[in-house]
Amino acid sequence: MNTKSSLFVDINKQFINGVWKEGKSSKVGTIYDPFDNSLFTKVTLATKDDIDEAYQVAKAAQKQWAKTPVEEKMKVMENAIRILEEHKEEFMDVFTREAGSSSVKANFEVQLAINIMKESVTFPKRMEMRAFPSEIVPGKENHVYREPAGVVSVISPFNFPFYLSMRSIAPAIATGNAVVHKPDLQTAISGGAVIAKLFERAGLPKGVLNVIITDITEIGDHFVEHPIPQVVSFTGSTPVGRHIGALAGKHLKKVALELGGNSPFIVLEDADIKQAVDAAVFGKFIHQGQICMIINRMFVHRSVYNEFTEAFVKRVSQLPYGDPKDPSTVIGPIINQRQIEKILKLVETAKEEGAQFALEGKRVGNVLTPFILTNVSNQMTIAQNEIFGPVASIIPFDTEQEAIDWANDTEYGLSAAVFTSDLERGERIAREIESGMAHVNDQSVNDEPTIPFGGEKFSGLGRYGGEWALDEFTRMKWVSVQKEKREYPF
Known part of the structure; x- marks a missing residue:
C-alpha cells in the first residue's frame, strides 16, 4: 500500500482470527485516491x-x-484510545488519501471516534444484573441480566468510514460481543483495516474482531x-438499508439502521443572520456535503431571505477547494465518478425545473x-432527494407553519436545525419536525457519544450512543430464583 504511515502498513488484507491473509476470491478490488485517481x-x-x-471464529x-x-x-479499549491518540496524524493521512477528507474533516472524524471509544470504556461496568422482588409469587426473586447479543455484523459506508465503523464496533466489543465487520470497499483501509490493526495492537483477543473486505458482487446477501x-x-x-432490514426481518435478526437524510435548516425572521450563515456554511459543506446529516434544504423567512442569501453566497464563494492534502482546503473531491x-x-x-444559480459551481477534476440554488420549491426533485454533494438550495417561506410543513414533507427524518432568538419557540418547532434529532441555533451535523443518535421514517431504525447503544448491542435475560417452596393449583 502506498502510504507514509509507519504503523499501518501492509494491511490491505482480510483480518480473520487475528491473522492478516489474502481473500480467497480470484477478484481484486482496487482502491483509488479520489482526488487524482492515483492507486491507493x-x-x-x-x-x-x-x-x-x-x-465461526x-x-x-x-x-x-x-x-x-x-x-x-x-x-483493551483504553489501549486502543491511547494508540489512536499517539498515531492521530497517521490515521488522518490515510483518511485524506483514501476518503478525500480535508484536514478539518479528518481531525473531526478522529475526535468523534475517540469520544465514542471513551464512552465505550464505561460499558463493561454497565452490564449489571438488576434484582426485582416478585409481586405475584411469594418467595420469588427476579434477576434481570444484560448480556452480549453474541456476534454482531457491522457494515459501514465510505463517507466517515473510520468513525461510522467504530460507532458500532467499540460498543459491541465493550459489551462482550464479537464482531465481523465489512467496510465499504472504496474506503476499506480507513473503514476497516486500520481498526483491525488498532485493536490488534491494543491486545484484543484473536477472533473478537474480524474484518472482511469484499464486494456485493462476490458475496451477495451472505454477509447478512x-x-x-x-x-x-x-x-x-x-x-x-431497506433491503437489509427486509433480510433481517426474514431471519428474525435485530437491526440498527442509520440511513439517508434530507435535513431542513429553518431560519426564522428573528434569527441572528450572521450566526445562521456561519452554521449553514459548515453544515452544508463539511466533507463536500457527503454526510447523511448534512443540510439539504434551507428554509429562510422571506423577510430575511435576501440578507441571508447574499451573506451566504459571499462566504461560500470564498471557500478554498482542491487537494485535501493541502491543510487549507475545505472542498475536496467527491468519492467517485458515479456520485459526481x-x-x-x-x-x-433543478435548472430545468426553474431553479436559478446564486452561485454556479464547476467541476475541477474530481x-x-x-452550487447555490435559488427560486427553488420544496416539490422540486433536488429538494426531495438526498444530494450528498456541495449543492445548497435556499427556499423562502412566509409563515412558521409553512416552514414546519415543508420540513416534514419528505420521506426522510434524520436531523434538522432551527435558528431564532426565541429559544422556547425554537425548541417547540424543533419538536414538531419529524426527525430523530433537531438543533436550535446550530446546524444539523451533530453527534455526541452519550446522546441517542438515529432517525425517523426512512432515515432508519434504532439509536446509537450511550445507554441506547447498550440496548442495541445487548439482550435482556430474566432469571427467577424461587427461594421458598411454591404452592401450585394442581
Missing part, C-alpha cells in the same frame, strides 16, 4: 468461505470474551443472511465547487 492499494477480495470462517471467541473480567475489557450473527448494524443509503454524475444530474434537473 489493491485487495484480494473475500469470498463466502472467508465470511463463514470469520463468523467470532462465535468461538465471543464465548471467552464475554467471560473476560471487566477490567481487562476496559484495558448468515445464521450466526443475530444483530446487524448498517450505516448507508436508504434503499440498501448523480450530483450534476440533480443540479441540471472536485465540485459549491
Whole structure:
C-alpha cells in the first residue's frame, strides 16, 4: 500500500482470527485516491468461505470474551484510545488519501471516534444484573441480566468510514460481543483495516474482531443472511438499508439502521443572520456535503431571505477547494465518478425545473465547487432527494407553519436545525419536525457519544450512543430464583 504511515502498513488484507491473509476470491478490488485517481492499494477480495470462517471464529471467541473480567475489557479499549491518540496524524493521512477528507474533516472524524471509544470504556461496568422482588409469587426473586447479543455484523459506508465503523464496533466489543465487520470497499483501509490493526495492537483477543473486505458482487446477501450473527448494524443509503432490514426481518435478526437524510435548516425572521450563515456554511459543506446529516434544504423567512442569501453566497464563494492534502482546503473531491454524475444530474434537473444559480459551481477534476440554488420549491426533485454533494438550495417561506410543513414533507427524518432568538419557540418547532434529532441555533451535523443518535421514517431504525447503544448491542435475560417452596393449583 502506498502510504507514509509507519504503523499501518501492509494491511490491505482480510483480518480473520487475528491473522492478516489474502481473500480467497480470484477478484481484486482496487482502491483509488479520489482526488487524482492515483492507486491507493489493491485487495484480494473475500469470498463466502472467508465470511463463514470469520463468523465461526467470532462465535468461538465471543464465548471467552464475554467471560473476560471487566477490567481487562476496559484495558483493551483504553489501549486502543491511547494508540489512536499517539498515531492521530497517521490515521488522518490515510483518511485524506483514501476518503478525500480535508484536514478539518479528518481531525473531526478522529475526535468523534475517540469520544465514542471513551464512552465505550464505561460499558463493561454497565452490564449489571438488576434484582426485582416478585409481586405475584411469594418467595420469588427476579434477576434481570444484560448480556452480549453474541456476534454482531457491522457494515459501514465510505463517507466517515473510520468513525461510522467504530460507532458500532467499540460498543459491541465493550459489551462482550464479537464482531465481523465489512467496510465499504472504496474506503476499506480507513473503514476497516486500520481498526483491525488498532485493536490488534491494543491486545484484543484473536477472533473478537474480524474484518472482511469484499464486494456485493462476490458475496451477495451472505454477509447478512448468515445464521450466526443475530444483530446487524448498517450505516448507508436508504434503499440498501431497506433491503437489509427486509433480510433481517426474514431471519428474525435485530437491526440498527442509520440511513439517508434530507435535513431542513429553518431560519426564522428573528434569527441572528450572521450566526445562521456561519452554521449553514459548515453544515452544508463539511466533507463536500457527503454526510447523511448534512443540510439539504434551507428554509429562510422571506423577510430575511435576501440578507441571508447574499451573506451566504459571499462566504461560500470564498471557500478554498482542491487537494485535501493541502491543510487549507475545505472542498475536496467527491468519492467517485458515479456520485459526481448523480450530483450534476440533480443540479441540471433543478435548472430545468426553474431553479436559478446564486452561485454556479464547476467541476475541477474530481472536485465540485459549491452550487447555490435559488427560486427553488420544496416539490422540486433536488429538494426531495438526498444530494450528498456541495449543492445548497435556499427556499423562502412566509409563515412558521409553512416552514414546519415543508420540513416534514419528505420521506426522510434524520436531523434538522432551527435558528431564532426565541429559544422556547425554537425548541417547540424543533419538536414538531419529524426527525430523530433537531438543533436550535446550530446546524444539523451533530453527534455526541452519550446522546441517542438515529432517525425517523426512512432515515432508519434504532439509536446509537450511550445507554441506547447498550440496548442495541445487548439482550435482556430474566432469571427467577424461587427461594421458598411454591404452592401450585394442581
